[in-house]
Amino acid sequence: MPYTIVIDAGHGGSDPGAVYEGRREKDDNLSLAIAVGELLSRQGVSVIYTRTTDVYQTPFEKAQMANQADADFFISFHRNSSEEPNQYTGVETLVYDNSGIKQTMAENINGALSELGFRNLGVKARPGLVVLRRTKMPALLIETGFLNNEQDNTLYDEKQEEIARAIADAVLGTLDLETVTEADRRAAETEAARPSVSTADTVTASASPRPTPPEQENPSDTPETFYRVQTGLFRIRQNADRMLYDLLDQGYPAFLLAEDGFFKVQVGAYRQLGNAILMERRLRRDGYSTLITT
Template sequence: MPYSIMVDAGHGGKDPGAVYDGRQEKDDALRLALAVGEILQNNDIDVEYTRTTDVYETPYQKAMEANNAGVDLFISIHRNSFPEDNEAEGVESLVYDLSGLKYQIAQAVNEQLEAVGFVNLGVKARPNLVVLKRTQMPAVLIEAGFINSDSDNELFDANFEAIAQAIAFGILDTLEREGVIRDPGMANSISNGMTNGMAMRNGAGMSGRTQPRQMYRVQVGAFRNRNYAIRLRDELLEQDFPAYLNDSGEFIRVGVGDFDTLGNAVEMERRLKRDGYQTVLITR
C-alpha cells in the first residue's frame, strides 16, 4: 500500500479565515494545498483532500474525514495573522506536542520554507487545536506566512511554486530519512505541466514531439539584500559547491547546480544539509 496523506486547505465556504486588504486565507490555503498535493502525488504518495473547492467543513469533520479514510499523515495548510498589520512575518508549524514524526516533519518544512526566504518562527505545540487533537495519525498545521504582512504576501506570490515544493519536499525528505518511505521521487519527476498528467519517456510526448527537459536546482537562500546573497554564494564556492546567483525576480536567490535528474539534485541537497545549509529543491 502506498503511503497516504490527507491535505487539508484551512477554512472554506462561509469561513474565510483571516482577511487582509481583500485577500482571504481560505483562497491562499486551497491554492497551496492543491499544489502541494500534486507534488506529493507525483512522488508516489496517495493524496486525499478535505476540500478541493470553496466549501465549509468544521475542523472536527475534517479530522473525522482523515480518521475514516485511514490515512497515514494529516497536513493542514493555513496563512497566519497578527492583531497589527505588518508587525509580524514568517512561517511556523503547529503540532499536538513536540515529539515524534509530526515534529520532525514540521521542523523540516519550516527549514525548507526558510530557504525560500521566510523567517522561521519555529514549531509550536497546540494540543487544543481540533485537527491536531482529534486526528488519529501524525498531524501538522502549517502557517505559510502572515496574510496581513505585505512582505510575506509578496514572497508567497513571487515564489508560490517554490513554497509548494518546500512543503512537499520537507515532508518527503523526513519520511525517507525515517525509513517510512523509500527514495521519494527518484523514479518520478515533479509535475511539469504535461496536459495528460502521464509520465513521458525519453522526453517525447504521445505525438512523438520532444518535450522540454525538466531540470532541477538546489536553492540555498533567497534575499532582498544582494550583499547577503553574494556572501552566501562565495562561502559555497569556497567549499567547491557550484553556486551562483539568480536575480531574475524580486528576491536574489542562491542556487547550487543544474541537474537533469531528481536523484542527482537530491544527492546535492543532502550534501548541503550535512554541511549545515538549509535547502529547497527547485524545478524549471
C-alpha cells in the same frame, strides 16, 4: 504500500479565515494545498483532499475524514494573521506535541521555507486545536506566513511554486528518513480517543443540535435543564470562531450555537447551577464577559 496523506485547506465557504485588503486566507490555503498535493501524488503518495472547492467543513469533520481514511499523515494549510498589519512575519508549524515524526517533518518544512526567505518562527505545540487533537495519525498545521504582512505576501505570491515544492520535498525527505512507527500511531490514537473536556469538539453549523451534556442522562419524559455560560454573541461567524478557538486553545469546553440569526459562543452544560457559576467565575478571571443561560 504508498503513504496516504490527507491534505487540508483551512477554512472555506462561509469561513474566509483571515482577511486583509480583500485577500482571503481560505483562497491562499486552497491553492497551496492543491499544489503540494499534486507534487506528492507525482511521487507515489496517495493524497486525499478535505476540500478542492470553496466549501466549509468543521475541524471535527476534517479530523473524522482523515481517521476514516486511515491516513498516515494529516497536513493542514493555513496563513497566520496579527492584530496590526506588518506586526509579525514568518512561518511556523503547529503540532499536538513536540515529539515523534510530526516534529521532524514540521522542522523540515520550516527549514525549507526559511531557505526561500521566510523567517522561521519554529514548531509549536497546540494541543487544543481540533485537527491536531482528534486525528489518529501524526498531524501538522502549517502557517505559511502572515496574511497581513506585505513582505510575507510578496514572498507567497512570487514564489508560490517554490513554496509548494519546498513543502513537498520536506515531507518526502522526512518519509525517506523515517517511517510512522506503531508507537507514533498508538500515541495519536490514544489521544484522539481520550474523552475531551469539551461538550463539542468543533464549530457547529447553523442547524447543529445543542451540545450533549458531559454526564449520562436518565431517560425521562420531562426535558432536563442545563446551565451554560455564554461568553459572546455575534452576527458575524468569523468573530464567533475567533473567540471559540481562543477558548478551546485554553482548554475550555466551548462550542458554537447558531440561533435566531446570531452565533453564540458558550461554555459547558451543567445540571447544577453552582457548577455553571464556578465556570463563570473562572472565565471572568480570564477576562471574559459572561452570562449564564439555559
